[in-house]
Amino acid sequence: MERRLVVSSSPHLKSPDDIQSIMSDVLIALFPVALMAVFLFGYRALITMIVATFFAMATEAVILRKWDLFGDGSAAVTGLLLAMTLPPAPPWWVVAIGSIVAIAIGKHIYGGLGNNIFNPALVGRAVLVVSWGSYVAGDVWLKPVPFGFTADLLTRASPLINTKTSLLDLFIGTVPGSLGETSALALIIGAIWLFYRGHIDWRIPGGFIGIVFILGLFDGGFTTGVYHVLAGGVLLGALFMATDMVTSPVTPIGKLIFGVGCGLVTMVIRLFGGLPEGVTFGILLMNGLTPLIDNLTLPKKFGEVKSNA
Amino acid sequence: MSERTFVGGIHPSYFKESTAGMPIAPAPSPSQVVIPLHQNIGAPCEATVQVGDEVKVGQKIGEPQGFVSAPIHASVSGKVVKIGPYNHPLGSPVEAVFIENDGKDTPFEGMKPQKPLEELTPEEIINISKEAGLVGLGGATFPTHVKLSPPPEIAIDTVIINGAECEPFLTADHALMLERADDIVYGLKGFMKALGATKGIIGVEDNKPDAIASMEKAIAEGGNGYDIEVHGLHTKYPQGAEKMLIKATTGREVPPGALPMAVNVVNQNTGTAVALAEAIKTGKTLYERVVTITGPGIKNPANLNVRNGTLIKDIIEQCGGMTDDARKLILGGPMMGLAQPTDDVPAIKGTSGILILTAEFVKDFPIAPCIKCGKCVDVCPMNLVPNFIGSASEKGNMDLAEKYGAMDCFECGCCTYTCPARRPLVQWIRIAKGEITARRRKQ
Known part of the structure; x- marks a missing residue:
């Protein structure tokens, strides 16, 4: 019998990376952040992360009617990222609603993976902030106690820029705040993995963090600049949220503009706005501008400018 | 020295170990060669021999019909037994000269050394x-x-x-x-x-x-x-x-x-x-070339000096045959080579490699939506936006594909290689290029 040969159009080789492996890499990168959150805020942080991730994956499974919970891994990433933006221990049903909104309204209303305009995790967070603000913002912050499984509730508002906090505490993460945002150390370790695997490049985080630092510098000098970078959600936003592939530009210049834009809006809200923190809305606003940025920053074709160097 | 390069590109596994450094070995002379009369970009040739003619190695058998064309020469000595269409690596059958090898390898006397x-x-x-x-x-x-x-x-x-x-x-x-x-x-x-x-x-x-x-x-x-x-x-x-x-x-x-x-x-x-x-x-005409026969699907990989018109199946046989899990036959390399539906096709001047891939390389992936990771933009050596061109072509919007620069793509395939959503980007761009070219011709 004659052998049957497969005929297809070239190329005949395929990179081993696929969507699932990229999403798995993001989860791996979030692992040190998650570990730090449990270390700082105890088992309640773990429960928040599990609830958020589970409800995100379950919502996706129901909408797609695919009962392989992990699927391409994107829902798990959305759920875990949402948890990272929340206080350590909101009521479980608030977390669940956040995840359901993130997946159903943040993602599938637009047609699912790849088609959403806004970062789904931030859509979930934005809805929670607006609708259940008393649970996810305000007097909900736990005092981090390493290995302390009985962390106390702080009775003051989110201390964003409090120059009495030491820079070392901000770097390590032993300050009150959202689950995933307090430890700069853990976030940077996670991001190094994503850089190493080639899933993010320097432009978005560089533009974002750079402009936050520069504006902080103008606001109150070098130390204030560093505070603005380390405190609040800037690192989490710049390294893990703004770099969301679907909702950020694909062109090199576009990525830089996008990053700078995120940082700019964040700082305008922080310095002049009514909210204590501006990362969420900074990124969401720039998400909306992404298609426009892409189309205005198409790269120059090879050979287009100089014909003879 | 190694900074010399361009922006973009990919680093696939190179798989060159099996034949790198192997000496060039002569391929045994086949009993019959099938020499297509179209082996170059441009115009085809017309046969200058007839059925029954005796030809010698290196003798001209095809005369170019046009400036952008090159003559074609016999790769064995023997008798022309047939002139007619036969399978061609580029797809549709092409007129070919069938020469029965007399095994004597009599060189054509017209091949003489030129002046220094x-x-x-x-x-x-x-x-x-x-x-x-x-x-x-x-x-x-x-x-x-x-x-x-x-x-x-x-x-x-x-x-x-x-x-x-x-x-x-x-x-x-x-x-x-x-x-x-x-x-x-x-x-x-x-x-x-x-x-x-x-x-x-x-x-x-x-x-x-x-x-x-x-x-x-x-x-x-x-x-x-x-x-x-x-x-x-x-x-x-x-x-x-x-x-x-x-x-x-x-x-x-x-x-x-x-x-x-x-x-x-x-x-x-x-x-x-x-x-x-x-x-x-020496006056030698181009009737043979070095071809790499390689890939996990061939038993004995080699660098062979292959005569023009040797059937690929004869060469594969000489290299020990295909393995049981061989699934794909490619003429050229894995990035830009052409997959063949049959091994009953002659090697021509442009055949740089015969690559046989096994089942593990030949997988069918479902196409996922573009996640706009931008990896294709990073690797495109022409600085195009393959994701946008591909999506435009997928939707049949050839105007948009052209606007994004579809015609500047030279089809290296880096975008398809790198796409994590397994989108056939360069394939869609090829479709766009074909349609845009056809439309320009009409105008």
Whole structure:
């Protein structure tokens, strides 16, 4: 019998990376952040992360009617990222609603993976902030106690820029705040993995963090600049949220503009706005501008400018 | 040295181990060859022999019909038994000359040494390359004498020999650079003289240090007065693509839609340089070439000197046959080669490799939506936006595909290789290019 040969159009080789492996890499990168959150805020942080991730994956499974919970891994990433933006221990049903909104309204209303305009995790967070603000913002912050499984509730508002906090505490993460945002150390370790695997490049985080630092510098000098970078959600936003592939530009210049834009809006809200923190809305606003940025920053074709160097 | 490169590109696994450094072995002479009368970009040839004619090795059997074309020569001695259409590597059947091999290998007496290079005029070199049937042996098969005849207003100052061999698996050029370095230098000098070029560059990827050393030695021994350099290039696909190679070696960027001569450069493949050297030194016509037979699906990989018109199935048989899990037969490399529906197809001038892939390489992936990761934008050597062109073509919006630069794509396939959503980007771009070309023709 004659052998049957497969005929297809070239190329005949395929990179081993696929969507699932990229999403798995993001989860791996979030692992040190998650570990730090449990270390700082105890088992309640773990429960928040599990609830958020589970409800995100379950919502996706129901909408797609695919009962392989992990699927391409994107829902798990959305759920875990949402948890990272929340206080350590909101009521479980608030977390669940956040995840359901993130997946159903943040993602599938637009047609699912790849088609959403806004970062789904931030859509979930934005809805929670607006609708259940008393649970996810305000007097909900736990005092981090390493290995302390009985962390106390702080009775003051989110201390964003409090120059009495030491820079070392901000770097390590032993300050009150959202689950995933307090430890700069853990976030940077996670991001190094994503850089190493080639899933993010320097432009978005560089533009974002750079402009936050520069504006902080103008606001109150070098130390204030560093505070603005380390405190609040800037690192989490710049390294893990703004770099969301679907909702950020694909062109090199576009990525830089996008990053700078995120940082700019964040700082305008922080310095002049009514909210204590501006990362969420900074990124969401720039998400909306992404298609426009892409189309205005198409790269120059090879050979287009100089014909003879 | 290895900073010499271009922006973009990919680093696939190279799989060259199985044949790298293997000597070029002669392929046993087949009992019959089927020589297609169309083996170059441009016009086909018409047979100059008839059924029943006796032909000798190297004798012309096909006469070009047009300027952009090259004659075709017999690769065995024996009797013409049939002239008719037969399978062709590019797809539809093409008129071919069937020659029954008498096994005597009687050389054609018309193949005589020419004057030494020093005494040849540019016109004579161009004519020698034309009569010997030279075409670009990298795979594009553009007739060499046409490349050597640029319009008079264009002065070529540099000839680049492409020894990058950036396609994974292939090692034919590597083998030539090890064994025929002196002929490559000789051929390059011939090209330079024909074009009046003052500079010769041999570009080699730095994963072949032995080839770089071999070429440098040959230049020292046979360069006599010609300004020839070897450039070690960063190992990255598609380093051997015409425009990328020119950028890496000279820093010049060929404008969109233009040919290398727009920046005063002509590229030639290593195999073509060897063929020119042979045509001058011995009068040999282009009736055989080095082919890499490789891939996990072949039992005994090799670099073989294959006669034009040898059926691929005969070559595969000589190499021990296909393994049981062989699934795909590709002529050329894995990035730009053409998959064949059958092994009953002749090897032609453009056949640089015979690659057989097994089931583990031949998987069917579901196509996911674009997640806009931008990896295709990062790897595109032409700085295009393959995701946007691909999506436009997928939706049938060819105007948009054209606006995003579909026509500037040279189909290296980096985008499809790298896409994590397994989207067939370059395939969609090909469809767009076809439709845009058809529409332009209509207008």
